[in-house]
Amino acid sequence: MALLGEFELIARYFTRPVRRAALGVGDDCALLAPAPGHELAVSSDMLVEGRHFVSTVAADRLGHKALAVNLSDLAACGARPLAFTLSLALPAADEAFLAPFARGLLALAERHDCELIGGDTTRGPVTTIAITVFGEVATGAALLRSGARVGDDLYVSGTLGDARLALEALRGSVALSGDAFGRVRRAMEEPTPRVELGRALVGVASSAIDVSDGLAGDLGHVLRASGVGATVELAALPCGADLADQSEALQRECLLSGGDDYELVFTAAAGRRDAVGAAARASATPVTRIGRIEAAPGLRVVDATGRELGGALASFDHFLAASGTAAS
Amino acid sequence: MALLGEFELIARYFTRPVRRAALGVGDDCALLAPAPGHELAVSSDMLVEGRHFVSTVAADRLGHKALAVNLSDLAACGARPLAFTLSLALPAADEAFLAPFARGLLALAERHDCELIGGDTTRGPVTTIAITVFGEVATGAALLRSGARVGDDLYVSGTLGDARLALEALRGSVALSGDAFGRVRRAMEEPTPRVELGRALVGVASSAIDVSDGLAGDLGHVLRASGVGATVELAALPCGADLADQSEALQRECLLSGGDDYELVFTAAAGRRDAVGAAARASATPVTRIGRIEAAPGLRVVDATGRELGGALASFDHFLAASGTAAS
Numbered sequence A, B: 001m002a003l004l005g006e007f008e009l010i011a012r013y014f015t016r017p018v019r020r021a022a023l024g025v026g027d028d029c030a031l032l033a034p035a036p037g038h039e040l041a042v043s044s045d046m047l048v049e050g051r052h053f054v055s056t057v058a059a060d061r062l063g064h065k066a067l068a069v070n071l072s073d074l075a076a077c078g079a080r081p082l083a084f085t086l087s088l089a090l091p092a093a094d095e096a097f098l099a100p101f102a103r104g105l106l107a108l109a110e111r112h113d114c115e116l117i118g119g120d121t122t123r124g125p126v127t128t129i130a131i132t133v134f135g136e137v138a139t140g141a142a143l144l145r146s147g148a149r150v151g152d153d154l155y156v157s158g159t160l161g162d163a164r165l166a167l168e169a170l171r172g173s174v175a176l177s178g179d180a181f182g183r184v185r186r187a188m189e190e191p192t193p194r195v196e197l198g199r200a201l202v203g204v205a206s207s208a209i210d211v212s213d214g215l216a217g218d219l220g221h222v223l224r225a226s227g228v229g230a231t232v233e234l235a236a237l238p239c240g241a242d243l244a245d246q247s248e249a250l251q252r253e254c255l256l257s258g259g260d261d262y263e264l265v266f267t268a269a270a271g272r273r274d275a276v277g278a279a280a281r282a283s284a285t286p287v288t289r290i291g292r293i294e295a296a297p298g299l300r301v302v303d304a305t306g307r308e309l310g311g312a313l314a315s316f317d318h319f320l321a322a323s324g325t326a327a328s
Helices: A006-014 A059-077 A095-111 A162-171 A178-189 A195-200 A215-226 A248-257 A270-282 B006-014 B059-077 B095-111 B162-171 B178-189 B195-200 B215-226 B248-257 B270-282
Strands: A030-032 A038-048 A080-090 A115-123 A128-138 A153-157 A207-210 A229-233 A264-268 A287-294 A298-302 B030-032 B038-048 B080-090 B115-123 B128-138 B153-157 B207-210 B229-233 B264-268 B287-294 B298-302
Touching: A030 A080, A030 A115, A038 A059, A038 B080, A038 B128, A059 A080, A059 A095, A059 A128, A059 A178, A059 A195, A059 A207, A080 A095, A080 A195, A080 B038, A080 B128, A095 A115, A128 B038, A128 B080, A128 B128, A153 A270, A162 A178, A162 A248, A195 A270, A207 A215, A215 A229, A215 A248, A215 A264, A215 A298, A264 A270, A270 A287, B030 B080, B030 B115, B038 B059, B059 B080, B059 B095, B059 B128, B059 B178, B059 B195, B059 B207, B080 B095, B080 B195, B095 B115, B153 B270, B162 B178, B162 B248, B195 B270, B207 B215, B215 B229, B215 B248, B215 B264, B215 B298, B264 B270, B270 B287
Parallel strands: A038 B115, A080 A115, A115 B038, A229 A298, B080 B115, B229 B298
Antiparallel strands: A030 B038, A038 A128, A038 B030, A080 A128, A153 A264, A153 A287, A207 A264, A229 A287, B038 B128, B080 B128, B153 B264, B153 B287, B207 B264, B229 B287
16 A cells, blocks of 8 residues: 555546646636536535445446436536536545546546546545536526426436345345346446436426435425425336346335435426437437326325325435445 | 434525525535636535544534635635535534534635535544535636746735644643633634635735645645745744744744644735735735745745755645644
């Protein structure tokens, strides 16, 4: 383990030539301006070892995920990624960690043309990653949680529940084949932020959120912010092949309450189904219609016969959760 | 100790009515736009318990300091504070900590009309505070580290070294009266970001930085970024009454290498002395001329007779420092 000085560490792993920002890493502040007619979308997320990831996670995947969860927030607003800051607490300046961490982080940043413009590095007892990300969206056009209207269709991107299935396998509560575990673990550790879909949904979707704490909980934020309710068809929820092999009870738990999927849940007027389909194709992202927005408050989940399912639809909450490494 | 849910915690302590931002706490992103003809100045700092503060620090002071060190970065760029995000890892959602922490943080935010627009809260083994702050500065007008020119005067605001003196007293390496310890501890725990001075220096100063890691080290960043050197007169360095009572060796150490002062070090053309004086008066901030910028690279410290002092002028470095709680 090589120990680097703080300034050398920043220079070696995190300094890149400045592109879009007026001024990048290395002054007291970075300078940033949205294009005319646009505003900045800003989001912050913090990942703590032992809470959001295990110490044995591959560092390149951790770098990817730390930025991915932030890009996912931009996606949920329909914003185009511009830049981010990185604050990093580490037990030691360990190059065997830092080199792959920076590689995974900057590869995803590069893919979305999202520039690292500043941050902070310090020692701390456990690895802690705090990222603030900046995106650009036409003024007034951002997708908000508060825009769902009665009669809107309800959609989700990709598939749900694989990250939770990986977590259950890590906890030993379910046994998976090596191949299946590898796939769902990758879904948990290297999620794909739905940036292109989010941008394509601007002007199409009426509201959006990303699934970080579980479909039921995150959709609940939309319903409360919009003053509406919803009915979701359990059989319509998109489920990957590995989760489809599991018990019905586990499927339901993973689909409705599993966190860390980073899919987009969004609403659109029933008259916009063609436009939603076009956005899905343009962004090469699978999208599934899973229910509808209704006037009666609350979330109802129905089976294939339309019968309402009982049971608590708990979302993950960091301070009330009993134990374990879980969703951010 | 009361345990709160994550969302209840955010709502209770950190949600304020939205003012300047288009959208504040409670959606996937906050939305922010600089005024026409302005750009955003962005800075991030992370404070970790046991590293940047002791667990026994008063929570209201900690809240103040966490934002103050970020506002100090805006001050060093001459930017007007607009907004900030707060990511917080806590061992538990302890109201006895959160209430005074939020009070200290938001009181300073209010004073500078700087709005909390988002963030994240999670559990972690030690209290960790990551703030990203946003300011506004006229396009092209930000004070940079790279602007110092040969012949410029060198200035510092306020006094230097009190925070380091408090740290030495905490470590037991120096004995202070109770009154003196209270004063310097407050300087360390509740620093004043020089926001008004920084803004008044736009168009006057040629470069600026804030003193977080010690005068010698931080000035070194300016000298390298500007491709110049400097001579500083030791006797000219502004020293508070409590530090003036200490040994010459300790004074010199605290003045040159003490971190956590959050004063501004800046340069201005010799022809701008009246303008610097006017900026100091307009911002009600004491300013002292301490030396000059020269062509020969490096930092020279001279005594009252002009004789150059020897000795290492180390600045604090988090990954190379031997031990202890120290400067951010």
